[in-house]
Amino acid sequence: MLKTTISKVSQYVDQEVTIGVWLANKRSSGKIQFLQLRDGTGFIQGVLVKKEVSEEAWEAAKHLTQESSLYVKGLVRKDDRAPSGFELTVTDIDIIQYAIDYPITPKEHGTEFLMDHRHLWLRSSRQHAILRIRNEIIRATYEFFNHHDFIKIDPPILTGSSAEGSTDLFHTEYFDRDAYLSQSGQLYMEAAAMAFGKVFSFGPTFRAEKSKTRRHLIEFWMIEPEMAFTDHEESLVIQENYVSFLIQSVLKNCPTDLKTIDRDISKLEKIKAPFPRITYDDAIKLLKDKGFDDIEWGEDFGAPHETAIAESFDLPVFVTNYPTAIKAFYMKPQPGREEVVLCADLLAPEGYGEIIGGSQRIDDLELLKKRYEEHNLTDPAYKWYLELRQYGSVPHSGFGLGLERTVAWVCGIEHIRETSPFPRLLNRIYP
Known part of the structure; x- marks a missing residue:
């Protein structure tokens, strides 16, 4: 298992790596899931294609909630459209914990609320x-x-x-x-x-x-x-x-x-x-x-x-x-x-x-x-x-x-x- 961080994925283009991450956000488009992942060193998008992963990995990803923690395995791809310049083609995931009712959602929050949850x-x-x-x-x-x-x-x-x-x-x-x-x-x-x-x-x-x-x-x-x-x-x-x-x-x-x-x-x-x-x-x-x-x-x-x-x-x-x-x-x-x-x-x-x-x-x-x-x-x-x-x-x-x-x-x-x-x-x- 080649374990690395998001900040170092540029060293592993076209190689399969494993990264410990949290789910910042996600969206789905039919048979593709887009996972916005972070690990403390940076942010990267993980792309999960249903026909390319196991049924267990697909279902686990479907149930991921914001700020859930997991190990993600995937192929590093260069992508100039991505903010970091790279993307991860996900091949497998291993859930560490499903986060429940994370209070800071993508919607607007007031300053006092955000400061209370600093x-x-x-x-x-x-x-x-x-x-x-x-x-x-x-x-x-x-x-x-x-x-x-x-x-x-x-x-x-x-x-x-x-x-x-x-x-x-x-x-x-x-x-x-x-x-x-x-x-x-x-x-x-x-x-x-x-x-x-x-x-x-x-x-x-x-x-x-x-x-x-x-x-x-x-x-x-x-x-x-x-x-x-x-x-x-x-x-x-x-x-x-x-x-x-x-x-x-x-x-x-x-x-x-x-x-x-x-x-x-x-x-x-x-x-x-x-x-x-x-x-x-x-x-x-x-x-x-x-x-x-x-x-x-x-x-x-x-x-x-x-x-x-x-x-x-x-x-x-x-x-x-x-x-x-x-x-x-x-x-x-x-x-x-x-x-x-x-x-x-x-x-x-x-x-x-x-x-x-x-x-x-x-x-x-x-x-x-x-x-x-x-x-x-x-x-x-x-x-x-x-x-x-x-x-x-x-x-x-x-x-x-x-x-x-x-x-x-x-x-x-x-x-x-x-x-x-x-x-x-x-x-x-x-x-």
Whole structure:
């Protein structure tokens, strides 16, 4: 028995193979049954011709229900009309289990129903394709940073403090003291950069924001590189090269998945570094020219503002040099202009908003102490962070890319909830 997977059938054209599958759907045309099969690696059509199989196999196939599991044996045929380019001429089937009353049928279902059945919704071709693209972005992330000599370091998920002094934290008890779920690994990655030079982390982060927008999740994954001896301009180059690499990797390795979700790849094909840049000052002027009279210098941008800015460019755009007052305490002021910092947000096209936030970090001990006082960061849990500036401080920069927002943009998805296998939303922690 030659056992394989749907993703590898191209290696066995005109050969008989056996594949473990689930039935996604089926239709019948008299003496032919068409089985839409999936195995986790892909989808393929199995064609069952009555006169070419045993009576037992024919009857078993007739009684197959959606999501029933089986082993299917068949001859691999090349078929350019098929989405995968191949088809299976079925010669025999071996039923593992008949599924009964599978709740997600080919008819339309409401979002809440589908989210309640997320554990099953993942099996659909669209959700399958989205999460395969997510996987490719993760794979390409490791390839990019490994190729550029970064070391992966894992920051803790339980922390004694907030990375940005935020109150939007999930609190827990750590034996006899307070602890929080991490909202960023950045501070720890700065410590790692002082040991290894160039590092990155990839892990879950948590924000207790009571937000219901299509861009927000309560639990999400971040890629957070930190680089010693690296200034803001050098960091921007790394950021745009990284994002370009992700897009090109998805285009190269996920063409079938992009086709499954009907993504307009012409919009992705143009995503190549370098990316345009606009200062916060000029962004304010741009917004006022576009009719946003309510925005004033010193205010942060909301989703409509970010969308309006991005619409003025064909590529992702860096908005640089935000006001010091609205950014985190650790960001380095621009020399000669203390009211703004050396930072940038990367806004994705098509209204997907910020996918990267980054900055050059303060490397001066006295200035960081001053920032501590201004932000009332008296907690001794921050003591170790100050010490990074006390023992061999160097210029350093870093950034964080939100995985789910990036997946949403690459896939052209309206709501971020489809980018996570099991999304955590304001009113959802099931399944």
